[in-house]
């Protein structure tokens with residue numbers, strides 16, 4: 001299985017613009033800006049609003065770990081007639097059956113079942129505007145771009161799991177398709193909806209941080225056991241990326257919220273990056289120690305370094321440190337650090353420093369003062385949805401529900417979505433560019449303007465809009 005996926009991935013990468021073979025052949029920097037310039041991207045999906053959809057008909061493809069959670073997140077929205085799950089598809093029958101059972105607990109109607117076990121393109125049947133309005137994609141990464149572009153071509157809106165895609169060319173294709181078809185394509189980045197991140201964002205909006213200068217963010221999550229597990233990820237798809245690439249594969253959980261703090265694409269933009277990976281040690285150790293001989297045999301094949309660190313500069317001169325580590329045994333962390341002239345925040349656990357010029361340069365706000373800030377600056381959306389959040393606690397402490405609520409209700413109201421196709425594309429393209437910087441010996445890589453200059457217009461972030 002692993003070998004099959006490995007070969008398939010290699011074949012796919014062979015057609016990609018950042019493949020190792022391409023580097024070897026071209027032996028010169030790839031012109032990402034030229035690629036963007038020739039793509040004809042016009043930025044027309046900024047603030048795009050489509051006709052209201054009274055009850056959103058949702059099709060879900062990929063019913064694994066994440067697809068199952070996303071279905072649960074629709075529970076309240078289905079019960080309140082804001083949407084209906086009309087079709088589900090997976091290539092594994094047992095995952096389809098699990099999804100059917102979950103849906104039957106809160107929805108009176110049964111979704112159409114599309115079993116892809118003998119045809120991995122069976123999902124295309126969902127992409128029929130007579131059946132569905134929205135395709136929710138929670139499959140392995142290589143499917144995100146083909147599924148998203150095909151669904152939009154057929155007239156559906158798309159919500160794809162993170163990242164939008166992992167090759168720059170695919171990401172540009174998604175943008176172009178969204179612009180041509182005038183369909184929404186949102187990358188559903190749940191961490192943008194977490195209580196702590198929204199609290200920090202609200203403080204930024206209210207001026208608590210003064211001028212922003214620097215942020216640090218990450219995806220630090222010990223995934224070794226899950227990557228190696230025989231069944232956790234379908235055909236160990238996620239492990240295969242670690243045998244093929246070196247860079248930051250999972251940029252968006254950390255970078256998404258930081259881009260919101262810094263008004264990226266709403267007055268500022270990411271300019272360039274430099275990326276460096278450490279040596280690899282922890283995942284190969286785990287593979288060697290596994291009791292599965294297939295895993296032992298590939299223990300010397302891991303390409304991705306344990307810790308990838310990327311520095312990003314913004315057009316306004318701010319800096320961002322972005323990290324990726326799913327190999328090292330340590331507690332989960334997204335860092336969530338933000339520095340400004342008036343305040344500093346560190347996450348995990350959440351701490352706040354207010355620069356009061358009172359000579360105390362060493363103390364975080366004490367518990368009582370922190371609580372006061374939390375109460376004063378809790379994001380109104382989080383306060384409004386408190387009851388429903390506690391009803392849906394299984395979704396990463398509430399953020400998954402808030403994200404799905406905002407998506408479905410925006411479609412119901414026919415307003416622009418909180419995150420547009422350029423947000424998801426930018427946060428994802430950074431991943432592809434880290435691969436490139438690492439492969440080129442940690443060289444500077446320019447981050448192309450994927451908005452045709454539209455990022456320069458200052459605007460309040462749509463997550464502050466009431467729904």
Ligand SMILES: NC(=O)c1ccc[n+]([C@@H]2O[C@H](COP(=O)([O-])OP(=O)(O)OC[C@H]3O[C@@H](n4cnc5c(N)ncnc54)[C@H](O)[C@@H]3O)[C@@H](O)[C@H]2O)c1
Nearest residue numbers: 062063064065066090091092095120138139161162233234
């Ligand atoms: N936002 C988050 O917090 C979060 C958390 C976990 C995963 N994810 C994302 O969700 C996606 C899925 O991850 P996962 O952990 O659920 O993986 P998974 O392997 O558990 O699930 C993937 C599912 O897709 C199915 N599938 C594969 N190819 C298919 C095809 N051609 N047609 C239909 N179904 C197909 C598999 O059978 C499997 O059920 C990934 O993009 C991942 O990055 C996001």
